[in-house]
Amino acid sequence: MRNRFRQAGIDTPELDARLLAELAFGMGPLDLVNREREPADAEALMKLQDFAARRLHGEPVVRIIGEKEFWGLAFALDAATLVPRPETEMLVRRGLEVLHGRTHRQVLDLGTGTGCIPIAILSESPSTMAVAVDLSPAAVATARRNAERHGVGRRFDARVGSWFEPLRADERFDLITANPPYIEHAAIAALPPEVREHDPHLALDGGADGLDAYRAIVGGARRWLKPGGALVVEIGASQAGAVRALFVEAGLEEIALEKDLAGLDRVVSGHHL
Numbered sequence: 001m002r003n004r005f006r007q008a009g010i011d012t013p014e015l016d017a018r019l020l021a022e023l024a025f026g027m028g029p030l031d032l033v034n035r036e037r038e039p040a041d042a043e044a045l046m047k048l049q050d051f052a053a054r055r056l057h058g059e060p061v062v063r064i065i066g067e068k069e070f071w072g073l074a075f076a077l078d079a080a081t082l083v084p085r086p087e088t089e090m091l092v093r094r095g096l097e098v099l100h101g102r103t104h105r106q107v108l109d110l111g112t113g114t115g116c117i118p119i120a121i122l123s124e125s126p127s128t129m130a131v132a133v134d135l136s137p138a139a140v141a142t143a144r145r146n147a148e149r150h151g152v153g154r155r156f157d158a159r160v161g162s163w164f165e166p167l168r169a170d171e172r173f174d175l176i177t178a179n180p181p182y183i184e185h186a187a188i189a190a191l192p193p194e195v196r197e198h199d200p201h202l203a204l205d206g207g208a209d210g211l212d213a214y215r216a217i218v219g220g221a222r223r224w225l226k227p228g229g230a231l232v233v234e235i236g237a238s239q240a241g242a243v244r245a246l247f248v249e250a251g252l253e254e255i256a257l258e259k260d261l262a263g264l265d266r267v268v269s270g271h272h273l
């Protein structure tokens with residue numbers, strides 16, 4: 001399998017082969033090596049062949065495995081959810097700073113996908129409640145399952161709808177987080193096939209200039225924030241100037257920009273004072 005993966009130009013053929021074998025045989029890496037000479041289970045071999053064929057067709061390993069670790073927690077994925085990425089943990093860190101010292105903490109996460117951002121926050125902040133919104137009913141169902149799995153289901157209220165639409169008029173939040181779709185529509189065709197063909201386009205497509213979701217989210221945030229609350233959004237590396245301008249236009253203050261470990265602009269935050 002390793003050789004077929006290598007010949008197919010897969011970046012990490014050994015790792016991918018090992019992870020898929022662990023999944024097919026239901027064994028950890030040590031057992032796989034120790035039991036190498038035992039006759040292989042026929043059902044597990046069939047599974048492995050199926051996984052290998054999917055990988056050779058370009059499906060990422062995490063999608064075949066069906067879960068991804070984020071903030072030290074395993075998140076189930078499905079076809080409607082983006083695979084959580086490590087840089088998005090910056091929103092969790094910044095969000096926890098915003099919540100520090102506040103009481104009756106309420107969080108809103110827009111475009112929640114797997115629910116990774118609010119579930120990670122709830123796992124660190126026991127008395128906090130979160131509302132999580134996504135336009136995709138399948139993503140909302142997966143987010144609910146992830147919240148149950150991590151023991152925060154009772155504090156996690158996932159709703160289907162567009163951005164602020166599913167909120168009740170009197171709801172207010174200490175923190176609003178969002179990692180919205182931010183790729184320019186025309187750039188989607190040029191994304192690597194592993195992203196273009198396996199990530200849901202609803203999670204990627206930010207409209208003609210990539211900023212449609214920011215206009216809606218930043219423009220609406222102040223109405224839903226408690227005094228002193230903050231909006232924290234993830235951005236594409238070239239969007240800091242445009243998103244900052246939207247924060248200013250929306251009347252948000254103490255606007256801050258953070259770079260990720262690669263030195264790219266990644267998170268913009270601003271307060272409703």
Ligand SMILES: C[S@@+](CC[C@H](N)C(=O)[O-])C[C@H]1O[C@@H](n2cnc3c(N)ncnc32)[C@H](O)[C@@H]1O
Nearest residue numbers: 084111112113134135162163179180181202203
């Ligand atoms: C880039 S993904 C982020 C998912 C998750 N927050 C993460 O960081 O892994 C954006 C999410 O926004 C959702 N979305 C797209 N348009 C939306 C809308 N109008 N209202 C609510 N959610 C939307 C997509 O379904 C997708 O789950």
